[in-house]
Structure formats: C-alpha cells, structure tokens
Amino acid sequence: MKKPLLSIRDFHLDIGSAPIIKGISLDLHPGEIFGLVGESGSGKSLTAFSAMKLLPHAASPRGEIVFDGQNVLDLDDKQMCGLRGRQMGMVFQEPMTALNPVKTIGNQVSEGIRWHLGIDAQNADKRMRKLLGMVGLPAERFSPGRYPHELSGGQRQRVVIAMAIALKPRLLIADEPTTALDVTIQAQILTLLKDIVKKQKMALLLISHDLAVVADMADRIGIMRDGAIVETGSTARLFETMKHPYSLNLREASTHVPVRKTKPVLSAQSKVPPLLSVQNLVCEYKLQRKKLFAARPVVKAVNSVSFNIYPGQSLGLVGESGCGKSTLARALLALEPPSDGHVDFMGQPLTHARPDDLIKIRRDLQVVFQDPFGSFNPRRRARWLVGEPLGLLGKEISKAEKQDRIVDVLDAVGLSHNDLDKFPHEFSGGQRQRLAIARALVTGPKLVVADEAVSALDVSIRAQILDLLVALREKLGISYLFISHDLSVVRAITDEVMVMNAGKIVEQGPTGDVFDHPKHPYTRLLVSAAPNLQQALKRRRKKERQT
C-alpha cells in the first residue's frame, strides 16, 4: 500500500472549552476522492479547515494531521503559507462571498501564482488565462477583467476552483462546493471537479451533506456525526454493509418517501371544481434604469401561467432559483399584485379582492416559508406567533376557543403545550418549522402554500417534516402547493407536479410520469442533473467490481 498523502490521526478540536471534533482518523491517497458526509454541526467543515490550518482563534487542535510526511499542526504560519495554495487548494461553499468584490477575477486568480512563483505579471497572466479556460471560462468570452458581481454563482465557483488548482496542488479540499448552486449547475461543477482531480492526479477531500452527491463522487466515504466518524469504507461496500444506526437513519432519510394511505388526487379525474384556479398569470417587475432616458427594463418573472389545484390535491412546483416560483407564490398569496391574468380561490376572485374578502380568503389560504430562523418575530412567544392568523376570524370565536385552537394545533404538529410560552430561539430548526406549520393550520385552511418549506433542514429532520405534512393532509384533507428546487422532495410528497423555467410552466402532469418520462428538454435536463443515490450507487458498484 502506498503512503497516504493526508493522514488524520486521532484528531481533536476544541473551540473555547467546547469539544467540536472528538478524535477522528482518516487517510487520503493521491488520486483518491474521500467524501465526508454529515449533517450541520457534525464538524465536517472544521475538519476541512483544520487540514489547511485555517482555524478560528479560540480553536485548540490536538492529534495529528500529517500531510506529505509532516504534521501540519506543528508547522508555523509561514510554513503553512508555503503549503496553502501551493500544495493544497480549497474550494468553498459560498461562491457569492468567496471572492473579493473589488478585485477582478483575473487578478484574484493570478495573485496566488505570482505570490508563490514570484513570476512577472505577464507570465502569471498567461497562466491565469489558461486556468480560466480550463474551468470553462475562456478569456475570449469571459474577460479576466470582470468583477465577481458580473458573474453568476456557477461561474464564480469556477473562478474559485481555478484559484484552488492554480498551482496544481496535490490535495484539493472542497467544502460543500455545490450546496449554494442549482442542480444543473451542481452537476456541471461536480463533473468539472472530477475531471480536474483525475487529470492532475490530485487527492480530493469532499465535504457534503448530500449522500447522493458523495456517493456519486467519492471512492471512499466517512459518515460524520457530532465530531466523530461513525462509519467509513469504500463507497459501494459501505452502503451495503452499513451497520451504525445513524448511518442507516441517514440513508433512509435521504431517500425518505412518506407513506400515503390515500390515493393521489389527479386533475384529469377530478369531478369537483378546482380550489384554486390560475389563469394566464403574469408578474412583471421593473429593473433599474440602465440609461438615463431609456424606459426601465421589465422582467417577466411569471409569464402567462395557468393551472388548477383541486381539493385535497398536493401539487408540486419545481424549478431552479430565479425561475419565478417564489414570485408566483407571492402573487397567489395576494402579497404582490400580478401585472395581468387572474387567480380565483374557491370561486372568488383573489386578485384585486377587497380587503374584507381577502380576510375571508386568507382563513382558507395559508403559507409555510423556508427559513426557520426568519419566519418568526424573535420578540414574541409561540402562543402569540401561532395565534397571529386567528385575527382573521375576528370575533367569530371566543378568546378561550382561540386558546384551545392554539393548543390543539401545536399538538397536531407534534409540539406540546409546554412550548406555548417559549421564544422562537428556544426551538430547534425542525421544531420551528413545526411551529410555522402550526401557524399555517390554526385557521383551518383549505390550501397551504409551502415555499421551500423543508429546504433549509437537515435530511433527518426533513424526513420528519415530510411525514408530518403527509399525515396532516390525510387527517385534515387540505391541499398543498409544494414549491421546491429539490426534485426528490417534490416526488416524495406530491400528486402532480409543474416544472417551471424562466417564468413559464414547461411541463405538468402526475409526478411519477413527469419525473420518470420527462418530455420537455428542460425537465429532462433537470431530472438527469438531480443527484440520485440509487443510480450513483449502481455506477459505483460496477466500478468497484471492475477494479
């Protein structure tokens, strides 16, 4: 067996007095991809930063991180600076913030080259252009004189990769490199990383929360939880022989499909009138003026969209960021007036509804948002927050009844009456999302719009919330409009699905049909780009059998 390039031995890391990493060990060989998976707070990112010795001030590391024969924990900053960028490169999670906004991308890519090699600007410039070409940003089309804000997220991530591989480091560390990106871009970036690693025979330490991504990319996997690696092994075999309850749970949650007792509600077979009916909806917004006297350019965020939601139906809406799905949601909730078209809810016009009518409509039309941190006023208690929509009922029910409803609805979402007087920050992310669901249900609505309602949650929590949503639907007979960028989630919970791209619905139909036999090219692209654990494992097994 060859000597490993990176060898972490019984590594501990405390921040202040809190132990964050509790004795992990792993080996990474040249040309190998090691995937470190775990949920938030597992310490996986800090492991990555420890390897580069880019640690917070209060951090105290113990143990060994041996890179190429030397323990990096023993090296001083000057020696580390010689390794960083030269021998080890890093790709970060947030391409939007990882680049300096006031320097050109060319400048930022060539900076490391010039610093380490001490070559002149012209030669560095040449290498920089070659590098940008390598990551798919050829200088003819993407001038190195551009600033980061002139590039998209995916393009910025390419720049970050160019910076990381500028000097052909032997170790590349990628910390959630595609988490902030859309699935189609994610697929491109992952392919790019894979190619580079293979071509330049680098070792890659890939950090991710996504089992499917890691299974697709990594030769070996370590599953991390609470600062420890609970299980590790070569990818295909690990998934077959998995024993640790946490790994099993993680695997189950990643592909979790809630059990449904009722049959899916399909539009074609529905005999009752739709609950919500949207016709030719258009939402425009004006951009900032580009020229002084020119009209402000108009963007059609939602471009002539029509669809129905039937009673009891769970309708999915998938699309990538910027496709207009959130704008559509806001128009449906009468938060922003549409530019054209109309929306009827339970037979009543919702667009341009009078305030009194809107109040009646809102009892039956509620919403769950994405962000479990931002969706509650931090200064109010759960009782007040959950009861807030009860104002829609006016004086129809008594104060005591209102209190009863709040308690009932908390119970329904799996929280207890002991939680009534807590502030939002006293709940965990998953509990807060339960609280948001409780708030949406307290008026007894017919339709709940869930806008990326599980996207910010860890997979195991996500599985629980999906179960809850399905159970509530079967118990209460409510309909969902389930908006998400995540195909697997939409597949797990919806009867029918709409695929949205650039403001238009490009394909619509029963969920299984659409995802298994996509007709529109965009749907096909989306489905093929979405990480899929089963398929990734199948490929892996084949590969491992060959070797």
Add this chain to the structure above:
Amino acid sequence: MSLIKARLSAVKDLAGRSLHSMSFVIGGTIFALVGLMAFVSFFWTPYPVDVLDIPAKLQSPSAAHWLGTDHFGRDILSMIMVGAQNSIAVAIVAVGIGLFIGVPLGLAAAVRRGMADEFLMRFNDLVFAFPALLSAVMITAIFGPGAVNAIIAIGIFNIPVFARVARGAALSLMTREFILAARVAGKSRTRITVEHILPNIANLLIVQGTIQFSLGILAEAGLSYVGLGAQPPDPSWGRMLFDAQTMIGLAPHIALFPGMAIIISVLGLNLLGDGLRDLLDPKLQRRS
C-alpha cells in the same frame, strides 16, 4: 461554514461581553452621577450662582471652593452643577424631536416605499446639508440668541439621523419572512409596523438615542460657546468656557473644569451606548 462563524462569534462574544457590560456599568454610573448633580442643583448648590463676589475672583481650587472661582468670584462647582441642567435639557428635547418626528418618517418611508421614500431621502439630503451650527446661526440672526435656538437647531438635525436608522432597519426587517407571514395573517401595514417592526428596531433606536444625546451635549456646548445657545446669566458649560478663554493664561482651571464636565458626561453616555448596543443585541435575533 455558517456554523463555524456562529461558534467563532459566540466565543468572541463571551470575551467581549464582560468588557461591554463593564462599559455599560461604568457609563451608566457616570451618567447617573451627572444627572443626579443636575437634579440636586435645583435645590442646593454649594454657593449661589447668581451672586457675584468680585473680591473672591479667579481663586484656585481650595477647600472652600473645590474647583475654584471664576472671574466674577462665582463658585465653579456650583456653576457646573447648574450648567448640567441646561446641557441635559437641551440634549433630551433635541433627541425627543429627532425620535418623535424622525422615526415615524423613516418607518413610513420604509413601509410605503415609492414617493414617500423618495421624499424622505431628499428631505434627509437637505437637512444633512445644514449642520446644527448653521441652523442655529440662521435662527439667531432672526430671533436673537437663546437656549431654545440650540434645541431647535440640534433637534432638526436629529430628525434625519433617526429617520435614516429607522428606515434602514425597517427595510432589512421587511424582507424577513415573518413580515410576509403577518400579512398572510391579515395584519394591516400599521399593525405590522407597530407589532413587528417597532419592537425589533427599538434596540437600535435606544442606542442611537444615547449617541445623539452625547452629540447633543457636545453641540449645545459648542453653540453656547459661540453665543448661539444659553445666554448669561444662566450658567452653561459652553458659556463658561467662552468666559474662560481670555483668562486662560491667568487661571487655566476655569477652562479646565467645565471642559472636564463635558468630556466626562459625553464619555459616560458613549460608554453607556456601547454597552447597551451589546447588551441589547439579542441572541434571539442573530441568525446563525
């Protein structure tokens, strides 16, 4: 990564927190003492401040006159005590003007956007172009000097300050999902502003209030010094310094002590503001 940042800042906070609560305690104590001094001076001062005692003029600090006497033989400690009334009163009213006019303006602009917002921004530009001193100059040129001038001039300048803080904070809150959720819950703009926005920007306003309070004391001293504020014989810190100026070679102490009174009050308020900023910064509000 956000997690690492959160942990990092948590550790830093712990280190910083004790320091900040210390500045809160020290600042609060200093300011309470200044306030107490002003309060006591309503009933009692070591010597009367409206009686001249020319033979006792320009005495250095002694057991009888702790801080010495001025060119009319008045006790400087007593003058400083009474002068505190003026400084505090002007600053409080000026902050009040800023708060009660500026905050509603800023909130209205943030909630309504469009023309209201544009109007506020132009108004802010305009008022910011008139430093309090220039406003005071104009008012004095017409109505003659007086303490009220200082209040109006400083107060007007405070309006855009508070409007800006309120607007900025409200705008960033408006994008938070709980505001959207409140709208879906049928709440009107006004109720959302009162129930959701105001409580969440109160901290910022309190901190800004202490900052403007200290700036008010400084500005009042400046205005009184150049004769645009409180008029003799009412003692005020700025006026005392003006009187001291020509005698600085003879009796530097009559310039030293009123200046120290200003510095200590302002320092106390600034420390209080710094401490408050940290203490009120709600853990609950911070997103990790």
Add this chain to the structure above:
Amino acid sequence: MLSFAIHRFASLILTLLIATVVVFLVLEVLPGDPAEVMLGINAQEDTLAALREELGLNRPALIRYFDWLVGMLSGDFGKSYTYSVPVSELIGERMWVSLPLALIALSLSTLIAIPLGVIAASKRNSPRDVGIVGLTQVGIAVPNFWFAMMLVFVFAVSLRWFPSGGFPGWDEGIGKSLNALVLPAIALALPQAAILTRIMRSSLIDVLHEDYMRTARAKGLPVYVTLWRHGVRNALIPVLTIMGLQFSFLIAGTIIIENVFYLPGLGRLIFQAITQRDLIVVKSVIVLLVAAVITVNLLVDLAYAVVDPRLRRR
C-alpha cells in the same frame, strides 16, 4: 456610471435649490421685515424705508428670490450692509483662511485615522487595540474648542511655540501663515480622527470575517498581506460614507475653531455678521457652506464607484 453621475448631479442641483429656498424663507420671509431685523426695533421709520428701498424689499418675495438666485449664479452675492463691500469680495478674502484650515484638518485626521484603525483591527482585543479604542473613546468626547483652548494654553501661552491666535495673511509668508494654522488644524483634526479611527476599525473587523479573506489565506498569503490587499480597500467603503457625513461637522468645527483663534475666516465673518445683523452676509455665507456640504457628499458618492466596482454599473 455616467448615468449614475448625471443622476446624482441632478439631485445635487435640486437639493441645492431647495436649500436656497429654505435659507430665503427663514431669513427674508419668516421675520416679516428684514429691514427691521437689521436695524433693530428702535429704528426710525425713514431709515427703515431707506433700507427697504436699498435692498429692494418692497418688491414681491418671489421676485426678490429669483433676483438673489440669478445674482449668485453670476457671482453677485449682494453688498454687505455693514462693510459696504460686495459680499463676494468678503467671501473670497475669508475663504483663503477657512478652506486651507479645513483641508489640512481633513488630511490630518485621515492620515491619523486609517493606519490607527488598521492597527487596532488587525490585533483585536490586544493591548494595542484596547489602548487605541480607549483613546478614541476620549477623543470623541472632547469638544474641539476646549481642546483648542488647552492647546493654546500649553503650546502658545506656556511653551510659546505657536501663536495663540490671529492670522498674518498669506502675503506675509507661507511659513508664518501655516504656523498660525497648526494649532487650529490639530484641534479640529483630533476629535475627527477619533471618530474615523473607530469606523475604520469596526469596518475592517467586519471585513476580516468575510469569506474572501479566508479565500486569500487559502491561497497561501500571510495575514498582513491579505489585510492590506483584500481588507483595507473593502473596509474603506463605509469609512467614505462617514467622511462625507463628517464634512458638515468639519465645517461647523471650522467656524467655532476660527473663533477660538481669532482667524479671519468665514466663521468669524458669519459671527460678525450676526452681531451686526447683516442678513445679506449671513444669507450668502450659509448658502455657500451648504453648497460645500452638498458637493462634498456628491464627491463621496462618486468616490464610492471608484472603490466599489459593484456600483459602477448603475
């Protein structure tokens, strides 16, 4: 970028116009009869009438306003009532004291503040940082005119290194004149520097937490290199805003400090004009100073675009 500049310039003109309206309303319309203000309530009716005639106060306010405005645009600020010379001449003379004083103070405070802010931020919570923060805390609390008096006491009265006041005039030699401006400039600059230092420090501390600072470190750059190459320029953006806002304080400060040192600048002029109730001088000097504040804020906005490429596209 050009359209952004034009847009900002248009709003500058608008603000300036409104400012002249405000000044006109306060000084000419609000008092009812400006002639009475200028001569006092005990003035004889015929002298009042003569002054009204001289100032053209018998004409409608609107016409007087436009006359004044058009006059100012052509450099005619009217004639001082007490000095009996054109106001533009007075201003032109006095500006050569105020402007150099303000510029020296501004440069001095920037030169002190930015390095100090960087030093403090780069070693946060070190004794050096705590020391600098403590100094700025005191610096902010010190009224500049009191500080000026203390400087006079120490360096003029006791040590006799600098004159305690007065201004020889630039004709008497640049060295002598600059010497007269040293203490006033220091008195103006230090409290300003205290504020700027704090802003620079906290701005840089924020920037140090940015992801791109870590990216730079991951390239292999040592701490100090990342600090200067990537940190300082980004940290300057909020500092610029504050410098713009500080300018109005700087003007106020200049006016007060001129009174401490008996410098014949615009500040002295304005106070002499108030005592003599020379509304014509007051009016013009105020408009001039307001214009200066507004213009500086425009320059700051344009400077943004130079520092921050994200704004260039607008």
